[in-house]
Amino acid sequence: MAYPDDQLGEGEHVLLHRHPHWKLLVGPLFVLVVVLAGAGFLAVLTESLAWRTPARAALAVIGGVLLLWLVLSPLLRWRTTHFVVTSHRLMIREGVFTRSGVHIPLGRINSVRSRRGLLDRLLGSGTLIVESASDEPLEFDDIPEVDRVQSLLYGAVEEEPDDRYPDGR
Structure with a gap:
C-alpha cells in the first residue's frame, strides 16, 4: 500500500491528497x-x-x-511532501530520508484560515493556517487550491460524525 492508504484506520477514507504547488x-x-x-x-x-x-x-x-x-x-x-485530509484527521508528511509528520484529529481543529499573495492568487495556491488545541497555529505553505482545501477542511470539521456517513461508518 502507498501513503496515505497504509496510514488509514477502520472506516477512514481520503477526502483530499495533495503535494505542494507545482510552482516550487x-x-x-x-x-x-x-x-x-x-x-x-x-x-x-x-x-x-x-x-x-x-x-x-x-x-x-x-x-x-x-x-x-x-x-x-x-x-x-516536493514528491515526498504530502498534505492529506481524511474523514477523521489532517495529515502532513514530509521528508526523503528522515520523515516527519503531523496528524491532527478533525475534532481538535479550532479554526482554518488561508493567506494568499498576488502570485499565489494568480497560480491558485496559498498558505493554510490551522489552529488546533496545540499552542501555536500551524502554517502550511504552497497548498494548491487553498480555498477549496479550506472549505473542505472547514466542512469536515463542522460536520457531526453521525451526519458524515448515513450508514454509520
Missing part, C-alpha cells in the same frame, strides 16, 4: 536548463584543448553534483 518546481527546472546549457557550451569550448578529456570529466562531475543538489533534491522533497 519552477526554480529547479530553470537550474536544469541553465546547467545543461552551460555544460554544453563549456564542452564545445573545451573541444580544441589538448586536455579536453579531463576537462569534460570535471564538467560532468560538477554538472552532476549541481543537478543532484539543485534539481533532484527539490524534486524529491
Whole structure:
C-alpha cells in the first residue's frame, strides 16, 4: 500500500491528497536548463584543448553534483511532501530520508484560515493556517487550491460524525 492508504484506520477514507504547488518546481527546472546549457557550451569550448578529456570529466562531475543538489533534491522533497485530509484527521508528511509528520484529529481543529499573495492568487495556491488545541497555529505553505482545501477542511470539521456517513461508518 502507498501513503496515505497504509496510514488509514477502520472506516477512514481520503477526502483530499495533495503535494505542494507545482510552482516550487519552477526554480529547479530553470537550474536544469541553465546547467545543461552551460555544460554544453563549456564542452564545445573545451573541444580544441589538448586536455579536453579531463576537462569534460570535471564538467560532468560538477554538472552532476549541481543537478543532484539543485534539481533532484527539490524534486524529491516536493514528491515526498504530502498534505492529506481524511474523514477523521489532517495529515502532513514530509521528508526523503528522515520523515516527519503531523496528524491532527478533525475534532481538535479550532479554526482554518488561508493567506494568499498576488502570485499565489494568480497560480491558485496559498498558505493554510490551522489552529488546533496545540499552542501555536500551524502554517502550511504552497497548498494548491487553498480555498477549496479550506472549505473542505472547514466542512469536515463542522460536520457531526453521525451526519458524515448515513450508514454509520
